Amino acid sequence: MRAQSRRVATQPQANAPAKNSAADTMFPSKKTAANAPADKAAAAASADASAASASGAASVLACRGLVRFLGRDENRTHVLRGVDFDAAAGQTHAVVGPSGCGKSSLLYLLGLLDRPDEGEVFIAGKPMARASDDARTAARNAHLGFVFQFHFLLPEFTAAENVILPMRKRGELGEGAMNKRALALLEAVGLGEKAGRLATHLSGGEQQRVAIARSLANEPPVILADEPTGNLDAKNSAIVFDLLARLAREHGIAVVMVTHNPELANRCDRVLRMLDGQFLKS
Numbered sequence: 001m002r003a004q005s006r007r008v009a010t011q012p013q014a015n016a017p018a019k020n021s022a023a024d025t026m027f028p029s030k031k032t033a034a035n036a037p038a039d040k041a042a043a044a045a046s047a048d049a050s051a052a053s054a055s056g057a058a059s060v061l062a063c064r065g066l067v068r069f070l071g072r073d074e075n076r077t078h079v080l081r082g083v084d085f086d087a088a089a090g091q092t093h094a095v096v097g098p099s100g101c102g103k104s105s106l107l108y109l110l111g112l113l114d115r116p117d118e119g120e121v122f123i124a125g126k127p128m129a130r131a132s133d134d135a136r137t138a139a140r141n142a143h144l145g146f147v148f149q150f151h152f153l154l155p156e157f158t159a160a161e162n163v164i165l166p167m168r169k170r171g172e173l174g175e176g177a178m179n180k181r182a183l184a185l186l187e188a189v190g191l192g193e194k195a196g197r198l199a200t201h202l203s204g205g206e207q208q209r210v211a212i213a214r215s216l217a218n219e220p221p222v223i224l225a226d227e228p229t230g231n232l233d234a235k236n237s238a239i240v241f242d243l244l245a246r247l248a249r250e251h252g253i254a255v256v257m258v259t260h261n262p263e264l265a266n267r268c269d270r271v272l273r274m275l276d277g278q279f280l281k282s
């Protein structure tokens with residue numbers, strides 16, 4: 001895959017200046033829109049930009065006309081009723097709306113964890129709704145990081161081992177490189193000192209920060225977060241939110257976050273209001 005070779009082939013980490021080493025090891029090869037080379041492919045892409053944006057193909061993550069029914073017979077529910085969305089690199093997007101309006105269902109479709117009944121999901125411009133399971137898994141591992149309300153860390157593993165798991169799944173880095181990267185990511189979320197602790201020996205807020213470090217393991221351009229602060233007190237909610245916002249700003253990541261917290265939603269670059277399976281016009 002193109003993204004894979006880009007990530008491992010460029011910029012040996014030894015070139016990174018020492019004072020920035022944690023951040024540079026975190027995203028050694030990340031190119032933001034601002035410093036991407038203006039090569040032929042980019043020029044062609046921009047010439048096609050208007051057509052692409054109409055189709056959803058211009059964005060790191062987009063969807064068009066998503067429809068989803070869940071349940072059977074009398075429980076059959078029209079959960080999503082035609083959702084269009086474009087995530088922007090470097091921006092935080094809040095998805096808000098009453099319980100049951102379809103926020104999690106939408107995130108599952110965007111995260112390629114479920115398939116729509118109608119409509120399309122584009123990851124880096126490629127239509128994925130009807131792609132093979134293998135292609136969807138590869139796209140998920142390469143492009144998407146997930147943070148859920150409950151962190152789903154493996155309790156018998158250390159913080160570092162939990163962060164390494166997605167790297168191991170992807171199978172690109174050797175043991176030493178994976179360890180180094182896990183440590184850099186844990187440093188970036190303020191947990192460098194606790195890398196060797198068992199997940200169960202961390203507080204709730206710390207566990208959620210480990211989950212964020214884990215979501216960054218494979219340098220995803222997109223993070224999908226479903227109520228990432230839903231289980232945290234105000235102080236830890238602020239820490240986790242600030243961390244996600246910083247990742248968007250400094251590393252060009254598109255963060256899409258479902259939240260019930262209006263204060264945090266209002267601090268996002270965009271707020272998408274959902275009601276009864278649709279986004280309200282803003």
Ligand SMILES: Nc1ncnc2c1ncn2[C@@H]1O[C@H](COP(=O)(O)OP(=O)(O)O)[C@@H](O)[C@H]1O
Pocket residue numbers: 070071072075076077079097098099100101102103104105106
């Ligand atoms: N497996 C399922 N079977 C039937 N209905 C479901 C299923 N999962 C979710 N739903 C329904 O879909 C709607 C949207 O759920 P969800 O996306 O979880 O909402 P939200 O995250 O906004 O609270 C709800 O009415 C919920 O009851």
Ligand SMILES: [Mg+2]
Pocket residue numbers: 103104105
């Ligand atoms: Mg939900």
